[in-house]
Amino acid sequence: TERTLVLIKPDGVARNLIGDILARVERKGLTVAALEMRIAGADVAGEHYAEHAERPFYPALLEFITSGPLVAAVVEGPRAIAAFRQIAGGTDPVEKAVPGTIRGDLALDGQQNLVHGSDSAESAAREIALWFPNLAQS
Numbered sequence: 001t002e003r004t005l006v007l008i009k010p011d012g013v014a015r016n017l018i019g020d021i022l023a024r025v026e027r028k029g030l031t032v033a034a035l036e037m038r039i040a041g042a043d044v045a046g047e048h049y050a051e052h053a054e055r056p057f058y059p060a061l062l063e064f065i066t067s068g069p070l071v072a073a074v075v076e077g078p079r080a081i082a083a084f085r086q087i088a089g090g091t092d093p094v095e096k097a098v099p100g101t102i103r104g105d106l107a108l109d110g111q112q113n114l115v116h117g118s119d120s121a122e123s124a125a126r127e128i129a130l131w132f133p134n135l136a137q138s
Protein backbone atom coordinates (compact mmCIF):
# COMPACT_ATOMS: atom_id res chain seq x y z
CA THR A 1 0.00 0.00 0.00
CA GLU A 2 1.05 3.57 -0.65
CA ARG A 3 0.28 7.01 0.74
CA THR A 4 -0.18 10.30 -1.08
CA LEU A 5 -0.79 13.85 0.08
CA VAL A 6 -3.97 15.37 -1.29
CA LEU A 7 -5.01 19.00 -0.98
CA ILE A 8 -8.48 20.28 -1.70
CA LYS A 9 -7.38 23.80 -2.58
CA PRO A 10 -9.22 26.92 -1.35
CA ASP A 11 -11.36 27.06 -4.51
CA GLY A 12 -12.65 23.55 -3.76
CA VAL A 13 -13.59 24.49 -0.22
CA ALA A 14 -15.17 27.80 -1.31
CA ARG A 15 -17.23 25.98 -3.94
CA ASN A 16 -18.50 23.41 -1.42
CA LEU A 17 -16.85 20.55 -3.27
CA ILE A 18 -15.14 18.85 -0.30
CA GLY A 19 -17.74 16.09 -0.17
CA ASP A 20 -17.80 15.52 -3.93
CA ILE A 21 -14.01 15.29 -4.10
CA LEU A 22 -13.65 13.00 -1.07
CA ALA A 23 -16.47 10.83 -2.41
CA ARG A 24 -14.55 10.35 -5.67
CA VAL A 25 -11.43 9.38 -3.69
CA GLU A 26 -13.39 6.83 -1.68
CA ARG A 27 -15.33 5.47 -4.67
CA LYS A 28 -12.01 4.85 -6.42
CA GLY A 29 -11.21 2.50 -3.54
CA LEU A 30 -8.73 4.72 -1.77
CA THR A 31 -8.90 5.38 1.96
CA VAL A 32 -8.70 8.71 3.76
CA ALA A 33 -6.08 8.02 6.44
CA ALA A 34 -5.80 11.57 7.83
CA LEU A 35 -7.79 14.75 7.23
CA GLU A 36 -7.51 18.34 8.36
CA MET A 37 -9.00 21.67 7.35
CA ARG A 38 -6.81 24.70 7.85
CA ILE A 39 -5.50 27.91 6.38
CA ALA A 40 -1.99 27.35 5.07
CA GLY A 41 0.61 29.86 6.20
CA ALA A 42 3.20 31.30 3.84
CA ASP A 43 5.79 28.98 5.43
CA VAL A 44 4.04 25.69 4.69
CA ALA A 45 2.71 26.88 1.32
CA GLY A 46 6.15 28.11 0.26
CA GLU A 47 7.76 24.80 1.18
CA HIS A 48 5.01 22.82 -0.47
CA TYR A 49 5.56 24.59 -3.79
CA ALA A 50 9.33 25.14 -3.38
CA GLU A 51 10.01 23.41 -6.72
CA HIS A 52 8.07 26.21 -8.45
CA ALA A 53 9.90 29.07 -6.67
CA GLU A 54 11.42 30.42 -9.89
CA ARG A 55 8.27 30.13 -12.00
CA PRO A 56 6.43 33.33 -12.97
CA PHE A 57 3.17 32.04 -11.49
CA TYR A 58 4.69 31.27 -8.07
CA PRO A 59 3.69 34.50 -6.24
CA ALA A 60 0.10 34.22 -7.47
CA LEU A 61 0.06 30.52 -6.59
CA LEU A 62 1.15 31.22 -3.01
CA GLU A 63 -1.42 33.98 -2.68
CA PHE A 64 -4.14 31.63 -3.92
CA ILE A 65 -3.18 28.64 -1.79
CA THR A 66 -3.05 30.78 1.39
CA SER A 67 -6.23 32.74 0.53
CA GLY A 68 -8.65 30.66 2.59
CA PRO A 69 -9.24 27.32 4.21
CA LEU A 70 -8.08 24.20 2.42
CA VAL A 71 -8.34 20.52 3.23
CA ALA A 72 -5.18 18.45 3.58
CA ALA A 73 -5.49 14.68 3.54
CA VAL A 74 -3.34 11.60 3.55
CA VAL A 75 -4.86 9.14 1.10
CA GLU A 76 -3.88 5.51 1.20
CA GLY A 77 -4.21 2.47 -1.02
CA PRO A 78 -2.56 0.39 -3.74
CA ARG A 79 -0.76 2.75 -6.13
CA ALA A 80 -2.42 5.67 -4.34
CA ILE A 81 -0.09 8.29 -5.88
CA ALA A 82 -0.87 7.41 -9.50
CA ALA A 83 -4.49 6.55 -8.72
CA PHE A 84 -5.21 9.97 -7.24
CA ARG A 85 -3.48 11.76 -10.10
CA GLN A 86 -5.61 9.73 -12.49
CA ILE A 87 -8.87 10.78 -10.86
CA ALA A 88 -7.65 14.40 -10.48
CA GLY A 89 -6.93 14.78 -14.20
CA GLY A 90 -4.26 16.93 -15.84
CA THR A 91 -3.15 20.28 -14.45
CA ASP A 92 -5.08 22.33 -17.02
CA PRO A 93 -8.75 21.45 -16.47
CA VAL A 94 -9.71 22.13 -20.09
CA GLU A 95 -6.65 21.33 -22.21
CA LYS A 96 -5.46 18.29 -20.24
CA ALA A 97 -8.01 16.94 -17.79
CA VAL A 98 -10.61 14.71 -19.41
CA PRO A 99 -14.28 14.36 -18.43
CA GLY A 100 -14.75 11.95 -15.57
CA THR A 101 -11.87 13.43 -13.61
CA ILE A 102 -12.17 15.96 -10.77
CA ARG A 103 -10.64 18.77 -12.82
CA GLY A 104 -12.22 17.67 -16.09
CA ASP A 105 -15.68 17.65 -14.58
CA LEU A 106 -15.50 20.50 -12.10
CA ALA A 107 -12.82 23.08 -12.98
CA LEU A 108 -11.95 25.61 -15.66
CA ASP A 109 -8.90 27.47 -14.42
CA GLY A 110 -5.23 26.45 -14.73
CA GLN A 111 -4.42 27.75 -11.29
CA GLN A 112 -7.66 27.29 -9.38
CA ASN A 113 -7.84 23.62 -10.31
CA LEU A 114 -9.35 22.25 -7.07
CA VAL A 115 -6.83 19.65 -5.98
CA HIS A 116 -3.22 18.74 -5.49
CA GLY A 117 -1.79 15.23 -5.36
CA SER A 118 1.81 14.20 -4.78
CA ASP A 119 3.61 13.29 -8.01
CA SER A 120 6.10 10.69 -6.71
CA ALA A 121 6.94 8.60 -3.66
CA GLU A 122 9.61 11.15 -2.72
CA SER A 123 7.17 14.06 -3.01
CA ALA A 124 4.56 12.15 -1.03
CA ALA A 125 6.97 11.48 1.85
CA ARG A 126 8.11 15.10 1.87
CA GLU A 127 4.60 16.55 1.64
CA ILE A 128 3.05 14.23 4.24
CA ALA A 129 5.84 15.19 6.67
CA LEU A 130 5.22 18.86 5.87
CA TRP A 131 1.43 18.87 6.30
CA PHE A 132 1.14 16.14 8.97
CA PRO A 133 4.32 16.37 11.05
CA ASN A 134 2.73 14.40 13.88
CA LEU A 135 1.60 11.46 11.74
CA ALA A 136 3.54 8.24 12.16
CA GLN A 137 5.44 7.25 9.03
CA SER A 138 4.57 4.08 7.21
Ligand code: ATP
Pocket: 057, 061, 090, 091, 110, 111, 112, 113, 115, 116, 117, 118, 119
Ligand atom coordinates in the same frame (compact mmCIF):
# COMPACT_ATOMS: atom_id res chain seq x y z
P1 ATP B 1 -0.42 19.99 -8.14
O1 ATP B 1 1.08 20.06 -7.88
O2 ATP B 1 -1.19 21.08 -7.47
O3 ATP B 1 -1.01 18.62 -8.00
P2 ATP B 1 0.12 19.59 -10.84
O4 ATP B 1 1.15 18.64 -10.39
O5 ATP B 1 -0.96 19.13 -11.75
O6 ATP B 1 -0.61 20.29 -9.65
P3 ATP B 1 2.22 21.52 -11.26
O7 ATP B 1 2.85 21.72 -12.59
O8 ATP B 1 3.01 20.85 -10.18
O9 ATP B 1 0.80 20.84 -11.50
O10 ATP B 1 1.77 22.95 -10.75
C1 ATP B 1 1.34 23.12 -9.43
C2 ATP B 1 0.18 24.05 -9.39
O11 ATP B 1 0.58 25.35 -9.78
C3 ATP B 1 -0.96 23.70 -10.34
O12 ATP B 1 -1.84 22.73 -9.84
C4 ATP B 1 -1.65 25.05 -10.50
O13 ATP B 1 -2.47 25.35 -9.37
C5 ATP B 1 -0.45 25.99 -10.50
N1 ATP B 1 0.02 26.23 -11.86
C6 ATP B 1 0.76 25.41 -12.62
N2 ATP B 1 1.02 25.95 -13.82
C7 ATP B 1 0.43 27.17 -13.81
C8 ATP B 1 0.34 28.25 -14.75
N3 ATP B 1 0.93 28.18 -15.94
N4 ATP B 1 -0.36 29.34 -14.38
C9 ATP B 1 -0.92 29.43 -13.16
N5 ATP B 1 -0.88 28.46 -12.23
C10 ATP B 1 -0.21 27.35 -12.55
